[in-house]
Structures are given as structure tokens and as C-alpha cells.
Amino acid sequence: MxxxxxxxxxxxxxxxxxxxxxxxxxxxxxxxxxxxxxxxxxxxxxxxxxxxxxxxxxxxxxxxxxxxxxxxxxxxxxxxxxxxxxxxxxxxxxxxxxxxxxxxxxxxxxxxxxxxxxxxxxxxxxxxxxxxxxxxxxxxxxxxxxxxxxxxxxxxxxxxxxxxxxxxxxxxxxxxxxxxxxxxxxxxxxxxxxxxxxTIDLRKKIVGITLEKKGMTQVAARVGLVLDISGSMLNLYKNGTVQEVVERILAVACKFDDDGVLDIWVYDNEYSRLPSATEKDFEHYVLNHIMNNKKIHKFGRNNEPPVMEDVIRKYTQEEDSALPVFIIFINDGGVAKSIKKVITESAVQPIFWQFVGIGNSDFEVLKRLDTMEGRIVDNANFIHIKDVSAVSDETLYSQLLNEFPLWLKEATDKRIIRA
Missing domain, CATH: 2.60.60.30 (sav2460 like domains)
Incomplete structure (x- = not known):
């Protein structure tokens, strides 16, 4: 081979x-x-x-x-x-x-x-x-x-x-x-x-190739990462999988955002907005800012709407901008059905939700995102990757960025994204 x-x-x-x-x-x-x-x-x-x-x-x-x-x-x-x-x-x-x-x-x-x-x-x-x-x-x-x-x-x-x-x-x-x-x-x-x-440059190159294939080389966007930290995620935090997710998504932020900043949240039944990650300080990010951070509530049950509302608040009230927002939301199952209300109400905002299901759950709620009614645009997508650590960067970036360009066009046509 x-x-x-x-x-x-x-x-x-x-x-x-x-x-x-x-x-x-x-x-x-x-x-x-x-x-x-x-x-x-x-x-x-x-x-x-x-x-x-x-x-x-x-x-x-x-x-x-x-x-x-x-x-x-x-x-x-x-x-x-x-x-x-x-x-x-x-x-x-x-x-x-x-x-x-x-x-x-x-x-x-x-x-x-x-x-x-x-x-x-x-x-x-x-x-x-x-x-x-x-x-x-x-x-x-x-x-x-x-x-x-x-x-x-x-x-x-x-x-x-x-x-x-x-x-x-x-x-x-x-x-x-x-x-x-x-x-x-x-x-x-x-x-x-x-x-x-x-090391980051390697992944940035792969993101760049993916963007070129999808006709998105001129796209600018703010990028956020929301990480599930409920009890079922414990091993993935301990074995380095979540740290690698941060590094891989940072490469996306570096290509979309001139400042190369990745905004990060973690959540279980509570949520925390964490310091942003950049090329110069991403190493040991999970250990330094999550595992060793006693202020963060960890490994409880999951409750998505509060952290999603904080994401919306940050990008539409605290840091309003003409740039669209690309949110990558990592979850390993058990999503609250009430996320539908948040997604529907946020469809008028310049925010696209890319949910990534990892592990073996059935992801019943997330699989129905594409058929949700009552939205001016389809502002959410779901992909399932059983073992995220086993997926190559090329495959991961291709799947992550598959629906985003379609939403950008539709959101621009509907004047959700300001020209």
C-alpha cells in the first residue's frame, strides 16, 4: 500500500x-x-x-x-x-x-x-x-x-x-x-x-486545495469551533483526539480569516467561551485551556441551546460584522431536540452551522436538519464521521466545506450576508 x-x-x-x-x-x-x-x-x-x-x-x-x-x-x-x-x-x-x-x-x-x-x-x-x-x-x-x-x-x-x-x-x-x-x-x-x-502550513495547503476545488478561494469568514465535553467524550479528550480536532479546524480558520483566529467553546449542561486559538499557541490547547482549567464544567450531560445562543450573541451583538460565520459543532450523540428552535430562529443571521457527529450514536435529531421547515435558508448541515482520528485531512476538509458554499450563495441572494 x-x-x-x-x-x-x-x-x-x-x-x-x-x-x-x-x-x-x-x-x-x-x-x-x-x-x-x-x-x-x-x-x-x-x-x-x-x-x-x-x-x-x-x-x-x-x-x-x-x-x-x-x-x-x-x-x-x-x-x-x-x-x-x-x-x-x-x-x-x-x-x-x-x-x-x-x-x-x-x-x-x-x-x-x-x-x-x-x-x-x-x-x-x-x-x-x-x-x-x-x-x-x-x-x-x-x-x-x-x-x-x-x-x-x-x-x-x-x-x-x-x-x-x-x-x-x-x-x-x-x-x-x-x-x-x-x-x-x-x-x-x-x-x-x-x-x-x-505543521499548520501543511494543513493550510490542503484546505487551500479544497477551497480551490469548490470555487471558494476568495471567501472570507469568521470560524468558530464548539466542542462537546459531555461524559461520553472523556476518552477523546484524554487520548489527544480533541486536540487534533482543534489543530485541524485551526487550519480552516487560517484560510478564511485574515487574523487566523479560531474561536472556541466547550459545553455539557453548561458552557464556556474559551480563549481563541492561533498558529502560535495551538499546541497543548486542550490541556492548557480545557483539561487543566478548573473553571470549566466538564463531563456532565449535554445541552446544546445555551452554547448556541452564546455563539449567536458573540457574532451578532458583541462583534457584529459583514463577514459570514462558519461554525463547526462537534458532538458524539444525544443532541437536545430544542436545537431546532435555535437553528430556525438563527436562519436570518449570517451564521452557518456545520454539525459533525463522531462515534456510533444514531444522531436522530441531526440527521433531520436538512428537512427542517420554517427557515428562510438552509443554514445547517450534518456529517457523520465514526472515527475522526482515522479520516485524512483531505477527506475531512472536503466534507466540512461541502455545504458552506451553497449556503453562502443562498444567504447572499436573500441579503442575509451584507455585501
């Missing part, structure tokens, strides 16, 4: 796997270039908690015996071999990386490489499970987070990332929480800031 950037696939589900090999290949334009593969074993907090959990040529074996870095002779240059059964229970994710040694010092970047790939091999029978080719869209970067092996619902999955970093190995270590030598700290800190931007 040849993976695409942003694609997520099951690794262990439906398979009996115990020993894997992640095999890296590349071509360097200059024989003097030194390219290295490595991996970071990460905790639930997306941090490499101990130096020994950074596996590379200088530390080729994990203490647990689960991971080994080896050099290869042939098209495959290096490999990280993994025994799943030996991984400690604290290992939630493994990030696989490639770096150019002292790339900035010598003026090398990913533009000086080609044919970069990662192959996942079942070591027990030699079967190639997938091949991921990456890096062709990079230039001056000196490091790449190739992808991540991560645990989801007790199974291991792989996320094909291919995002470029500036600052080489030092920047990667800083990004994953490891301390580096003092004389490299300032340079690495600056590099990590650029890296965060490049």
Missing part, C-alpha cells in the same frame, strides 16, 4: 503482528551529507519523558528492548526495529524522524535529497505493509517528522505526516520535550517555532 500525506491506517487491527521494521531510504545530492533516521517514544502528553526513549545512532537500543536502530546496506539505509509486546505501557506514540546532520551549518536542506521513503515490514514474514514517500514538497528544512505510530482503542495505527522542521535534531528534541545543550537552546527554540508553523 502506498500512503498519501495525512493518511491514517490501521496497523494491528485485523492482523497478528509482533515484530515490525520501519525501514528508511533516501538519495542525497552530495556524498558529504549525513542523513540519519531516529524515533522518539512519547507519552500521552506527546513528550519524550526520558533521554533513553530517544532512539538513534548514539542510543541504538531502548532499555525495554522494544526498539533497535540499525544501519542497512542497500536502498534501505537505516531501520528502526520494534517489538510491540516489549513496549512499556506508558508508550502512547512513537514519532519517526529523519534529519540532516548540521544541515544549517553546511547549507544543506531537504531540497538536496530525493526519493525519500519509509517502508513498514512485518519482520516475521517479510511482508511490506505500506510504503510512504515524502519530502518532495520541502526545501530548506533540515528535519522531518515522517510519521507516527500511535495507539487508538487498544490498536496501533500509523499517521503519515511528512512535516518539515528547521533546526535539525536539536529542534526535534526540543519539540518532543528533551533538554539540549545550552549553546543550542536559543537556535532550537526559534526552529521549533518555525516547525509549529510548518
Amino acid at each position: 502506498l500512503l498519501l500525506k495525512g493518511q491514517k491506517i490501521d496497523i494491528t487491527k485485523g492482523r497478528s503482528l509482533s515484530k515490525l521494521a520501519f525501514q528508511f531510504g533516501w538519495w542525497a545530492a552530495n556524498d558529504a551529507m549525513s542523513i540519519d533516521a531516529a524515533c522518539f517514544v512519547l507519552s500521552e502528553g506527546n513528550r519524550c519523558e526520558r533521554e533513553e526513549d530517544f532512539i538513534f545512532y548514539g542510543n541504538p537500543s531502548a532499555q525495554s528492548g522494544a526498539l533497535t536502530h540499525v544501519s542497512l546496506n542497500g536502498a534501505d539505509k537505516e531501520a528502526v526495529k520494534l517489538s510491540l509486546s516489549a513496549l512499556p505501557s506508558s508508550a502512547a506514540k512513537i514519532a519517526f524522524t529523519v534529519t540532516i546532520y548540521e544541515g544549517e551549518k553546511h547549507g544543506y536542506g531537504m531540497k538536496d535529497t530525493s526519493d525519500m521513503y519509509l517502508r513498514l515490514i512485518n519482520e516475521e514474514n517479510g511482508e511490506e505493509l505500506f510504503r510512504y514517500e515524502y519530502g518532495s514538497d520541502l526545501s530548506k528544512e533540515t528535519a522531518i517528522v515522517v510519521g507516527e505510530l500511535y495507539k487508538h482503542n487498544g490498536e496501533w495505527k500509523f499517521n503519515a505526516i511528512g512535516s518539515g522542521f528547521y533546526g535539525g535534531l536539536a529542534a526535534l528534541c526540543t519539540n518532543f520535550g528533551l533538554e539540549i545543550e545550552e549553546d543550542s537552546a536559543q537556535e532550537a527554540a526559534a526552529a521549533v517555532e518555525e516547525t509549529v508553523m510548518s
